[in-house]
Amino acid sequence: MSWLNLNQSLNSLKGQITNFATEVLSEGSSTVSNDEQSKIDSVGKDLQEKCRNQELEYTEKMLIKAIYD
Secondary structure, three states: OHHHHHHHHHHHHHHHHHHHHHHHHHHOHHHOOHHHHHHHHHHHHHHHHHHHHHHHHHHHHHHHHHHHO
16 A cells, blocks of 8 residues: 555645745735736646646556556
């Protein structure tokens, strides 16, 4: 069940990246225009969606692997 540990590691990494991005964005938010903030928010949402898709893909592959092993 090492894939469970890897999944937990991925979730931890995702959380660390999210926390870091939130910190960085909150520190500089007073000097960011509305247009720039919209772009930043869009990039953040894209990254979150990519992480979610990777987690789903990984889980699917691990389930398939478990079935055939």
